[in-house]
Amino acid sequence: MNLSADIARGGVIYSTDHARVGSDIRELTRAVERGELVKLRRGAYIPAALWEAADERTRHLWRAEAASHDARQELPFAGATAATIWGMWLHSHPEEVTFLDRWKGGGRSEPGVRRITAAAAGAGLRRIEGRLVTDVARTAIDVARAADFARAVGTLDWALWRRNPHRVSRERLAEELRKLPGTMRRRFVERAIVFASPLSDSYAESYTRALMFELGYELPELQVEFPHSTGVYAVDFCWRARRVIAEFDGFGKYLDPALNKGDPARTVLAEKLREDHLRGQGYAVIRLYWSDLMNPAALIAKLDAAGIPRGRR
Template sequence: MTRPFDPQFDILYADEVARAGDDPRRLRKLFAAGYLHRVRRGAYVIKERWDAADARQQHLARVYAAAHDAREEFVVAGVSAAAVWDVPLFDPYGVDVEVLCEYCGGGRSEPGVRRLTASAEHASAIGHAGLVVTDLPRTVIDVACGRPLPEALAAVDWGISARNPARTSIAAIRDLMGDIGKRPGIRQVWRATELAVPDSGSGGESYARGVIHELGFEAPTTQLELRDAEGSMFADFGWLEVRVLGEFDGFVKYADARFNHGDPLEKLRRERGREARLRALGWTVVRITWADVRDPGALARILASAGVPRQRRFTA
């Protein structure tokens, strides 16, 4: 079988080192000396790269290493497929690589690999990123099943996102759920497909919208464009009838150079200037943080005090 190539870590494999005529024991010595990190037995990466990687990237390294060692080609599934497709997760990935198996009884079959069987007969696998993986609609369903609505919504939003180059459609997700039929937790995925939008700005924004829905507030317009003399601005959430804007402040915005061009203080200054422009247009601006969405009572008070309307079924 073809061995998958990991594009990020350039994993060092003991068997490949031996085939090249070098001594694989050098890898163990470098690991013992602290220069390498062991991903799994016989697979190593440069420790500095490992330490700099986020949880998703580290899990991907485990996926590639497990695929390298597989006796036969397997289908990456579950949270491991979510890592491949970059579907947002809000829990740890875990150390086991999840793969799909139609005929076995599930559970661990070997160290570091966990076999899944749920609705395996309805799974479609494709080649992606050098791996064989459940396709995006199936991966979204697997990740969303059984999870709270905010997490399920984040998965479905990413599945259909305009920012996702491999995006699928609500119709494709629903068609597959129709084929699967009954499965624990699948009703939550159906609910998420009713709320999903293709323009969510992040997994955090999707999660926040899920909490807002569960609290009984009306769904906001997403990525609302507003204009003034200086040009266009976009708000994460907007309730047009009451002229309220919601801005989700994921902690990553000010800490990650991708969002602030290397200067978090400059980013904060620009955001404050932008907020002043929005208020000058007559809008109320409320900021929603991770702490707020993790404390629904606090978020409900913030939205209610700003005048965000309730869904009709939640009104007296």
């Protein structure tokens, strides 16, 4: 096989394919040393140029493909890997690939792989673009069981999200949780299911709302609509009695041509007009950023300055 052609073609490159036709697999190691390939796991590589250009989700999908290639049989993807395939909201995409397996050894059986065995026999399965995965409810519950509260809420919100064509009901999530043996984190996940909402429109909104709850703040209404001359503005968070609005401001809409239609200046202007209109309705507007979420003291300072009550600690 021609390694240069493989690199140019893209996709995961396997040493077994090269060995089968008598190619020197040591050339793959040398390509890693030259910076032409990135090693995903033993015997699996990806062109370095592709790796550098890829986002976390795409990198995790490559790892999943490589791990599945090595499996003794087809196993369903589960946990964060299934969530990645479904496109669920996640805080981050781990390096570890997760499978569902009836084998009761459990845990981490090989480098870069984790196997979930709890209630494996009764798990609902689906195929997404050829990949066998746990269904939405089981996937969301598995992710929530392994997460902290705010991250669990982010994924559960996606499972309920009103705009999600794969959405499930709150009752379906609770039913899936009851199928799992024991009481490990059951009450924690039950609490997150009750708190989850179909109204959050992004992981950032979900995570922010969960942090507000954990910090003891009065919770806002979600997606409150304010009519204007050409439509309505739906705001992320609104405390009507306090006359306060909070908006999570991600930078993607300014920097990503796919989101700003190639005209970031127009996006900035639209945001200014939106905020001017909301302030004109007598509301204070708080801008929240990822840095505020990663440093709760900054979030606390903004909410306190806006007069949002914090009665429960």
